[in-house]
Amino acid sequence: MNTSDHAAALLNAVHVPNDAGEHDVAWDGWEQAHEAWCERLDAYRQTPEGQERIADLDRRVELAEGLVRTAEAPAGVTCELCGTPGSLHRTPARAPWYKTLCPACAERAGYVPAAEAHGAA
Numbered sequence: 001m002n003t004s005d006h007a008a009a010l011l012n013a014v015h016v017p018n019d020a021g022e023h024d025v026a027w028d029g030w031e032q033a034h035e036a037w038c039e040r041l042d043a044y045r046q047t048p049e050g051q052e053r054i055a056d057l058d059r060r061v062e063l064a065e066g067l068v069r070t071a072e073a074p075a076g077v078t079c080e081l082c083g084t085p086g087s088l089h090r091t092p093a094r095a096p097w098y099k100t101l102c103p104a105c106a107e108r109a110g111y112v113p114a115a116e117a118h119g120a121a
């Protein structure tokens, strides 16, 4: 893997979107440390312990992703304050906070339906 591949992989790992706009990425100062780290990691991945631990990490990530997927759907339609059916609401501010709320909790908390608030701020 060359340095630009490493930089691309690192940018991907920190989730810098392609449309993030102009940004100056200067990796030169970290290049040696980064390459040394990658070599250590690659060597560790080849050991039985490394392979076992990476497989364990993969299983944990898969489990966590499954838990997140099963929680996302109910979270989007359940009021986070009282547990009754709800929908996405936001504060009317220009830089709003968002919550999934039922109409009663939304009114008490000063939130408005997110869909109706578009363009109103």
Ligand SMILES: [Zn+2]
Pocket: 079, 080, 081, 082, 083, 084, 086, 101, 102, 103, 104, 105, 106
């Ligand atoms: Zn509620």
